[in-house]
Amino acid sequence: MLSKFRRIVVVVLLLSCAVLNAQNRAKTVDAGGHAWWQHAVFYEVYPRSFADSNNDGVGDMNGIASKLDYLKDLGVDAIWITPCFPSPQVDFGYDVSNYEDIDPMYGTLADFENLAREAKKRGIHIILDFVPNHTSDQHPWFVDSKSSRTSAHRDWYIWRDGKVPGQPPNNWTSTFGGSAWKFDPATNQYYYHYFYAQQPDLNWRNPAVEKTMFDITRWWYKRGVSGFRLDAVDILFEDPNLKDNPVTGGRNAYGDAYQEHKYNTKLPEVHQALRGLRKVADEYNAVLIGETWTKDIAELNLYYGKGNNELQLPMDFLFTTVNKLSPTEFRKQIAAINSASGWPTFVISNHDIARSYDRYGDGQHNDDIAKLMASLYLTLRGTPILYYGEELGMKTTVPTRREDVKDPIGRSGWPKEKGRDGERTPMQWDESVNAGFSKATPWLSVPPTAKTHNVADESKDPDSILSFYKKLLRLRHTNKELLDGNYLPLNQNDQKVLSYLRVYQDQAVLVALNMSGTPQRVNFELKRNGFASARALAATGKSSSQGDFVTLDPYGVFIGQLER
Numbered sequence: 001m002l003s004k005f006r007r008i009v010v011v012v013l014l015l016s017c018a019v020l021n022a023q024n025r026a027k028t029v030d031a032g033g034h035a036w037w038q039h040a041v042f043y044e045v046y047p048r049s050f051a052d053s054n055n056d057g058v059g060d061m062n063g064i065a066s067k068l069d070y071l072k073d074l075g076v077d078a079i080w081i082t083p084c085f086p087s088p089q090v091d092f093g094y095d096v097s098n099y100e101d102i103d104p105m106y107g108t109l110a111d112f113e114n115l116a117r118e119a120k121k122r123g124i125h126i127i128l129d130f131v132p133n134h135t136s137d138q139h140p141w142f143v144d145s146k147s148s149r150t151s152a153h154r155d156w157y158i159w160r161d162g163k164v165p166g167q168p169p170n171n172w173t174s175t176f177g178g179s180a181w182k183f184d185p186a187t188n189q190y191y192y193h194y195f196y197a198q199q200p201d202l203n204w205r206n207p208a209v210e211k212t213m214f215d216i217t218r219w220w221y222k223r224g225v226s227g228f229r230l231d232a233v234d235i236l237f238e239d240p241n242l243k244d245n246p247v248t249g250g251r252n253a254y255g256d257a258y259q260e261h262k263y264n265t266k267l268p269e270v271h272q273a274l275r276g277l278r279k280v281a282d283e284y285n286a287v288l289i290g291e292t293w294t295k296d297i298a299e300l301n302l303y304y305g306k307g308n309n310e311l312q313l314p315m316d317f318l319f320t321t322v323n324k325l326s327p328t329e330f331r332k333q334i335a336a337i338n339s340a341s342g343w344p345t346f347v348i349s350n351h352d353i354a355r356s357y358d359r360y361g362d363g364q365h366n367d368d369i370a371k372l373m374a375s376l377y378l379t380l381r382g383t384p385i386l387y388y389g390e391e392l393g394m395k396t397t398v399p400t401r402r403e404d405v406k407d408p409i410g411r412s413g414w415p416k417e418k419g420r421d422g423e424r425t426p427m428q429w430d431e432s433v434n435a436g437f438s439k440a441t442p443w444l445s446v447p448p449t450a451k452t453h454n455v456a457d458e459s460k461d462p463d464s465i466l467s468f469y470k471k472l473l474r475l476r477h478t479n480k481e482l483l484d485g486n487y488l489p490l491n492q493n494d495q496k497v498l499s500y501l502r503v504y505q506d507q508a509v510l511v512a513l514n515m516s517g518t519p520q521r522v523n524f525e526l527k528r529n530g531f532a533s534a535r536a537l538a539a540t541g542k543s544s545s546q547g548d549f550v551t552l553d554p555y556g557v558f559i560g561q562l563e564r
C-alpha cells in the first residue's frame with residue numbers, strides 16, 4: 001500500500017519546499033528553511049486563571065513566571081498570553097484602556113519584563129494578544145471621542161446619526177446581543193460596537209488609527225515580544241454606506257434575529273491592514289497568529305496573503321467544528337489544511353469554546369480520548385496551539401446558577417447561552433485547596449476534577465494525560481518525520497481508525513488512532529511495502545504492532561517508526 005504513495009511523496013515534498021521558500025523570504029530560518037514558529041509548540045495562557053502569585057484570587061505575571069520551568073519541561077516553545085493590558089475587565093481584558101502597559105491586577109511592566117527575560121533564558125517566546133478592532137469605552141481615546149462632535153479623537157471611532165430619530169443607523173446586531181449601536185445623548189449620535197457596548201470599534205479608515213496601532217506592536221516588539229495573536233481581525237472594517245445585513249431567519253440566544261454579517265465582517269480592506277501589521281512584524285522576525293474564523297480553505301488562503309505577506313498562522317479552527325470522533329471528518333479537514341497556501345495551525349480548544357475533553361469525551365473513556373486527540377493535533381504537519389489545562393484533561397465546568405456566571409454573555413444569554421466561564425477555570429496544579437492556583441478564593445471556582453486531574457499527581461503517573469503529552473511533545477521536537485514530514489492518509493475508507501504516515505525523505509512514522517469504542521486490528525501491509533515492522537514510539541494501553549498489523553484498544557493510539 002505504501003508504494004503507491006511514493007510518487008505522491010516526491011511531488012508533495014517538492015510542492016511544500018516551494019511554499020516554504022516563498023514563505024521565509026530570506027528571514028532567519030533553520031538549515032531546513034523553517035522559521036522559528038514553524039517548529040514551535042504554542043501554549044495559550046489565560047492569565048486570570050493560570051497562577052496567582054499574590055493571592056488575590058486572580059492569576060498574574062509573576063504567577064506565569066513561576067511556572068516557566070513547568071512549561072519548558074512540558075515542551076512548550078512559545079506562550080500566547082490573552083490580553084493583560086489595563087482594562088476595566090468587562091470582557092476580561094478584551095476591552096483595553098491602555099495598550100502600552102500591564103493591568104495592575106496582573107502586576108507591572110517590570111514584572112512583564114522579568115517574565116520575558118526569564119522566558120528567553122529558557123528559550124520560550126512570548127506572544128501577546130493584540131486587540132486592534134476595538135478599545136474599552138474607558139480608553140482616553142474614546143473618552144475624548146465621546147466628549148464632543150469636534151473632539152480630536154471623534155473620528156477614531158464610528159459615529160453616525162440615527163436612521164430616523166430614535167432608531168439606530170442600521171440593523172447590525174452585536175455578536176454579544178442587541179443592537180451594535182449605542183446612542184450617546186450628549187452628542188446625539190450612535191457609536192458602533194461589534195461586541196459589548198463597552199467595546200467601541202475603532203475606525204480603521206482613519207490613517208491615524210492605523211499608524212497608532214502599528215506603532216503599538218513596535219513598542220512591544222522592542223520589549224522582547226515575539227509576535228501577536230490578533231483578536232477578531234476579520235471585522236476591522238465595515239461598509240461605509242452601512243447597508244443593512246440580510247436577515248436569515250430564526251433567533252439567537254439573546255433573542256436577536258439571525259443575520260448574515262455581510263456588511264460588517266470580512267471586508268477586503270482587512271487585508272491591507274494585515275499587510276501593514278506584517279511589514280512591522282517582519283522587522284522583528286515576529287509571528288502573527290490570527291483569530292480568523294474562516295469557513296473554508298479558500299477563505300483561509302486570503303489571510304496567508306499573496307506570497308504569504310499577511311498572517312503566518314491564521315487559525316482555521318476547522319478541527320473545532322468537528323465535534324465528534326469521525327475519521328472521515330478529520331481526514332477531510334486535514335486534507336483541506338494540507339492544500340492551503342501556508343503553514344497549518346492546529347487548535348482543538350481555546351478560551352471561547354468548550355474544552356476538547358467534553359466535546360469529544362463519551363463520559364466513560366474521556367482520559368483515553370484526551371490522549372487520542374493529543375495524538376492527532378500533535379503529530380500533524382503544522383504548528384499546534386495548546387490551550388492551558390488540555391494537557392491535564394481539564395473539563396469544561398459550566399456554572400449551574402445564573403448568579404455565579406462571570407462572563408456577561410452568560411448572564412444576558414442565560415439559560416441558552418451560559419457563557420465561557422466553563423473553559424476558563426483555574427489551572428489545576430495540585431490537590432491542595434484551590435488546586436494550588438491561589439490561597440485566596442479564585443475568581444472562578446475550581447472544578448471538583450482538580451482532585452484527579454492536576455499537575456502534581458499526573459507528573460507522578462506514567463500513564464497520565466500529562467505524561468502522554470510530554471512524551472508526544474518530546475517526539476515532536478526530535479523526530480524529523482513528525483516535524484517536517486509530509487502527511488499521507490492511509491485506509492481512507494476506514495470509519496473507525498484514522499491512520500496516516502508522516503514521511504520525511506526515506507523515513508516514515510505511522511500514526512493509527514482508533515476513534516471507536518471497540519478494539520480494532522488493522523492490516524497495514526507493511527511487508528509488501530518493504531517494511532519489516534513498526535517500532536512503537538508512543539502508544540496507549542495495550543495498543544501495539546505485530547508484523548503487518550496494528551492492534552488498538554478502544555480509543556487507542558499507536559505511533560510507530562517504520563523499519564526495514
Ligand code: GLC
Pocket residue numbers: 091094095131195231232291351352
Ligand atoms: C475574541 C476573543 C473573545 C473576546 C472577543 C472580543 O473573539 O477571543 O474572548 O470576547 O474577541 O474581543
